[in-house]
Amino acid sequence: MKRKLLLLTLTAVLLFTMGCSKKSSVREKENYAFVQGRAYDDGNAVPRAAKATAESQAYEEAGASGDSDSLSANYPDAERKLIKSANISIRVEDLAAAEDSVNTLLKKYDGYAASSNIQENSRYYSLRVPANYYDVFLAETGGMGRLINRYENTEDVTLRYYDLEGRLANKKELLKTFQAYLGKAKTIEEILSVEARISDLQYEIERTGIQFRNLANNIDYATIDLNLFGPVTSSMQSQNLTFGERVKQLFGSFGDFLSTVAMILLGIVIYGIPIILLLGLLFLIFFGKIGLAKKLWRLIKS
Numbered sequence: 001m002k003r004k005l006l007l008l009t010l011t012a013v014l015l016f017t018m019g020c021s022k023k024s025s026v027r028e029k030e031n032y033a034f035v036q037g038r039a040y041d042d043g044n045a046v047p048r049a050a051k052a053t054a055e056s057q058a059y060e061e062a063g064a065s066g067d068s069d070s071l072s073a074n075y076p077d078a079e080r081k082l083i084k085s086a087n088i089s090i091r092v093e094d095l096a097a098a099e100d101s102v103n104t105l106l107k108k109y110d111g112y113a114a115s116s117n118i119q120e121n122s123r124y125y126s127l128r129v130p131a132n133y134y135d136v137f138l139a140e141t142g143g144m145g146r147l148i149n150r151y152e153n154t155e156d157v158t159l160r161y162y163d164l165e166g167r168l169a170n171k172k173e174l175l176k177t178f179q180a181y182l183g184k185a186k187t188i189e190e191i192l193s194v195e196a197r198i199s200d201l202q203y204e205i206e207r208t209g210i211q212f213r214n215l216a217n218n219i220d221y222a223t224i225d226l227n228l229f230g231p232v233t234s235s236m237q238s239q240n241l242t243f244g245e246r247v248k249q250l251f252g253s254f255g256d257f258l259s260t261v262a263m264i265l266l267g268i269v270i271y272g273i274p275i276i277l278l279l280g281l282l283f284l285i286f287f288g289k290i291g292l293a294k295k296l297w298r299l300i301k302s
Contacts, residue, residue, distance in 0.1 A: 081161040084134050084222040086152045092145035095230045099123060101144055102226065109133040114223075121230040126223065134222040141226060148229070157215060164212040171208060175201045 092098040102125060106112060111129035118124075129137045138152075178198050185191040 078158060078162055080156065081158045081219050082131070083155040083157055083218045084131060084153070085155075085224070086134075086138060086150070086222070087225040087227075088138070088141060088150050089148040089227040089229065090141065090145045091148055091229050091231070093231055095121070095123060095228060098144045098228050102127075102141075102228075105137060105140055109137050111137070111221075123226075123228040125226045125228075127226055128221040129224055131220055131222050134224075137224065141224075144228070148227075157219065161212075161215055161219065164208060164215060168205065168208045168212055171201055171205045175205065 090098075102113075102123075106127065106129075109129055111127055111133070113125050114128050115126040116124065175198065178194055178201065182191065182194045182198065185194055
């Protein structure tokens with residue numbers, strides 16, 4: 001009898017526990033549906049936030065995988081976005097005049113110096129110039145002096161630009177939707193769930209916005225690293241010569257040596273041969289077959 005009572009009690013407890021668990025599961029599903037954007041209008045469920053979330057995730061996956069067809073479909077008239085940069089080294093006769101020229105060009109083309117490094121016989125600048133003035137700015141820097149080195153680079157960031165722009169727009173729309181749902185929440189759990197999602201979205205919008213603004217700034221303003229070197233003096237040759245100029249100087253010294261050797265050989269040919277011929281002729285006259293010196297010696301002795 002006691003065993004039967006114990007079994008009945010355990011059965012009742014088990015059924016009660018399963019019933020509570022089922023109710024809790026149903027409530028969690030309802031809360032999840034609300035958080036995912038299941039707003040009710042005239043009794044019809046319209047999961048717009050869930051749809052926006054799915055579209056946003058699909059767009060981000062397309063951008064991350066480099067699906068250009070998907071991005072082109074969303075932006076058929078997309079303008080190509082390019083990041084331009086250059087590194088230029090120039091030898092100038094007057095550093096002060098060249099520095100004034102740099103400042104004049106920056107004012108003329110609405111640019112600015114992001115950083116500069118002034119040394120005794122050189123100047124180093126990191127210049128930011130509007131991208132539409134990039135080519136003409138480079139052309140005018142060429143007139144400052146003798147070009148030592150010039151390197152240019154163009155990076156196509158079109159897909160990345162429109163990817164970030166699309167992500168940012170989708171997240172902002174999704175944030176507005178969840179903010180609207182916040183006033184419709186009925187329980188503490190629902191309010192906390194929506195507020196947590198809003199907080200996450202605000203953080204994601206801020207992070208994506210920073211990335212997008214930095215990329216847009218690099219597109220709008222090209223970067224030009226300009227290196228100006230003053231005239232090379234005898235006391236500063238070893239300090240201010242570039243590697244290319246050192247190699248040129250080495251071969252130039254070797255060329256000077258060869259030219260000196262050639263001049264010596266040419267001098268021997270022009271002056272040495274006639275002198276040797278003249279000495280040989282004098283030897284024949286005085287000591288050879290003619291023997292004038294011998295005859296003169298015999299006359300003196302007699």
